[in-house]
Amino acid sequence: MRWRRKSTLVAYAFLAPWIIGLAVFYLGPIGASAVLSFTDYNIISPAEFTGFDNYEKMITDGEFVQALRVTLYYTAFFLLMYVVLSLFVAMLANRPGRGTGLFRLIVFLPSLIPLFAAAVLWGWIFNADFGLINYILEEVGLPRQGFFQSPEQALPLVGMLTFWSIGSAFLVYLSGLQSIPTHLYEAITVDGASAVRRFWHITLPMLSPVILFNLIIGIVLSFQVFDIAWVLTDGGPANRTLFWVLLIFRRAFQDFEMGYASALSWVLFIVVAAVTGLIFRTSRWWVHYEGRTR
Amino acid sequence: MTAPAGLSRPVPTGNLAQRFQQRQKILWYLSMVFIALVMILPVYYMVYLAFSELGKEFVFPPGIIPDPIKFENVLRAPEGTATPLWGYAKNSILYAGLGTLGALVAESMAGFALARMRFPGRNVLFALTVGMLIMPFVATIIPKFLLFSRIGLVDTYWALILPWWFGGSPYGIFLMRQFFLTIPREFDEAALIDGAGPWRTMWLVLMPQAVPVLVALGMLHFAYFWNDLLGPLVFCQTRVCKTLPQGILANYQATWDPQWAMFMMSTVLMVAPVAVVFILAQRRFKQGFLFSGLGGR
Numbered sequence: 001m002r003w004r005r006k007s008t009l010v011a012y013a014f015l016a017p018w019i020i021g022l023a024v025f026y027l028g029p030i031g032a033s034a035v036l037s038f039t040d041y042n043i044i045s046p047a048e049f050t051g052f053d054n055y056e057k058m059i060t061d062g063e064f065v066q067a068l069r070v071t072l073y074y075t076a077f078f079l080l081m082y083v084v085l086s087l088f089v090a091m092l093a094n095r096p097g098r099g100t101g102l103f104r105l106i107v108f109l110p111s112l113i114p115l116f117a118a119a120v121l122w123g124w125i126f127n128a129d130f131g132l133i134n135y136i137l138e139e140v141g142l143p144r145q146g147f148f149q150s151p152e153q154a155l156p157l158v159g160m161l162t163f164w165s166i167g168s169a170f171l172v173y174l175s176g177l178q179s180i181p182t183h184l185y186e187a188i189t190v191d192g193a194s195a196v197r198r199f200w201h202i203t204l205p206m207l208s209p210v211i212l213f214n215l216i217i218g219i220v221l222s223f224q225v226f227d228i229a230w231v232l233t234d235g236g237p238a239n240r241t242l243f244w245v246l247l248i249f250r251r252a253f254q255d256f257e258m259g260y261a262s263a264l265s266w267v268l269f270i271v272v273a274a275v276t277g278l279i280f281r282t283s284r285w286w287v288h289y290e291g292r293t294r
Numbered sequence: 295m296t297a298p299a300g301l302s303r304p305v306p307t308g309n310l311a312q313r314f315q316q317r318q319k320i321l322w323y324l325s326m327v328f329i330a331l332v333m334i335l336p337v338y339y340m341v342y343l344a345f346s347e348l349g350k351e352f353v354f355p356p357g358i359i360p361d362p363i364k365f366e367n368v369l370r371a372p373e374g375t376a377t378p379l380w381g382y383a384k385n386s387i388l389y390a391g392l393g394t395l396g397a398l399v400a401e402s403m404a405g406f407a408l409a410r411m412r413f414p415g416r417n418v419l420f421a422l423t424v425g426m427l428i429m430p431f432v433a434t435i436i437p438k439f440l441l442f443s444r445i446g447l448v449d450t451y452w453a454l455i456l457p458w459w460f461g462g463s464p465y466g467i468f469l470m471r472q473f474f475l476t477i478p479r480e481f482d483e484a485a486l487i488d489g490a491g492p493w494r495t496m497w498l499v500l501m502p503q504a505v506p507v508l509v510a511l512g513m514l515h516f517a518y519f520w521n522d523l524l525g526p527l528v529f530c531q532t533r534v535c536k537t538l539p540q541g542i543l544a545n546y547q548a549t550w551d552p553q554w555a556m557f558m559m560s561t562v563l564m565v566a567p568v569a570v571v572f573i574l575a576q577r578r579f580k581q582g583f584l585f586s587g588l589g590g591r
Binding site: 032089110115168219226 | 318319322323325326329332333336337339340343352354356403406407408413414422423426427428429430431436437438439440441457459460461462467491492496514517520521523524542543546554557558561564565568569572576
């Protein structure tokens with residue numbers, strides 16, 4: 001026990017890399033981007049303090065408003081897949097029976113495909129002129145669709161395709177489901193409860209900490225969507241897939257408006273922090289911690 | 295919630311009427327088969343295209359298997375249609391390999407100190423770590439880019455790897471801490487009696503027990519680095535340190551008429567090693583090896 005108490009110095013030595021990392025790659029940059037967001041800076045000439053100009057510009061910048069709308073829309077889709085549907089799939093995979101091992105593997109497999117490659121593949125499958133889906137539609141006598149070329153369909157389609165990336169949420173749910181004690185189900189089944197009630201009164205409350213985890217991770221992930229827009233749609237058509245991060249990337253590394261881009265990313269950080277903070281706040285109403293010991 | 299995953303048998307069906315159970319079971323199987331088909335189709339199509347003949351990838355209606363099957367694509371794809379992929383692959387291996395290694399070491403050290411040692415400032419540090427879980431990668435990317443370009447690290451591997459050597463990810467630290475908390479403290483005390491300090495206790499006593507978690511976390515890291523596009527896009531704009539995703543995309547965009555079979559084969563070859571390791575590890579560590587340290591919390 002002695003070394004545990006002995007020296008604070010030793011503990012800080014263990015933590016030194018992380019403390020440096022925290023300062024240099026997390027807290028420092030977020031502070032720096034806050035400062036930069038009040039300047040006009042293009043790397044070549046020195047930064048110029050401009051007050052709230054960047055933030056005022058943001059409000060009137062149609063592209064930002066569009067990016068905000070598109071990203072929120074996408075987030076709703078993504079959370080539906082990542083938090084809700086993946087729970088359903090995990091419950092399917094949690095029943096004992098033949099083939100569940102293979103099923104788990106198959107559900108996880110698409111998540112290993114890099115997003116840029118998946119984007120190219122989807123782009124081809126849903127190609128308006130030569131794609132597989134339009135071929136099938138035509139064969140069965142349905143009208144061809146625009147898909148990624150259609151301003152109405154592009155974003156919902158991108159949202160639906162996130163179904164193939166639920167793998168990590170699925171695994172988290174699965175391990176959560178497996179750690180629910182069986183006796184709870186036995187007790188409620190003896191009482192004659194239906195499957196729906198078992199789900200509502202046992203599965204959901206027992207799983208709520210895991211749901212919270214997936215919800216938070218899901219929000220952080222979905223606000224950062226980038227690859228598919230970069231590779232496939234380039235933000236189009238008509239800016240309908242202009243995601244927030246794509247806008248930041250363009251402003252920062254193509255237009256070199258580092259000040260404005262910093263303001264954009266700072267606001268992104270604030271929004272993600274506010275949304276997750278709000279969810280944490282409400283979590284005490286709906287998250288149930290069984291046997292909280294710490 | 296902290297019971298070891300997989301010990302309990304899931305969802306008992308209870309004493310419902312036999313026929314009802316039977317119908318439920320069929321419904322369950324049908325849903326599984328349906329979802330499995332939906333999930334596997336794009337993967338199958340990708341492999342299908344990878345083995346198709348160049349220029350004949352999109353013959354409609356497509357057969358069940360490509361006709362003819364071009365096994366030589368396996369050898370042709372790495373040569374690239376514009377630039378060979380070997381150089382990119384080397385960069386990717388460096389990025390993913392060194393990044394994973396450094397992150398695991400740093401995360402274990404930080405997790406160990408947060409779980410096992412008592413010192414002023416621990417709670418603040420832990421709260422900050424958890425808070426950083428929600429930090430979007432892009433929120434810090436601009437100052438990081440400016441910093442790295444000032445000290446001349448842009449367009450070198452270090453811009454990609456270095457941040458991971460300093461603490462790894464908050465997620466990893468959190469996971470390692472949670473895992474170390476599940477190991478009884480008697481181990482530390484026994485090590486102390488044998489004269490081991492914290493450093494040796496961690497490496498010789500606790501780390502061997504953490505192998506499943508380290509493998510799981512390492513694979514998550516590796517897969518992330520391996521597939522990462524935004525990081526290399528920002529920090530590596532020249533040939534010297536571009537990674538596989540950039541290389542494969544560059545080849546794909548190099549020709550006016552994209553060579554689909556080669557693109558898909560490159561991707562399949564890129565994914566295959568990671569997928570094989572995942573499948574083997576999943577077999578090896580059966581009991582929900584991923585997130586085992588999380589205990590569903």
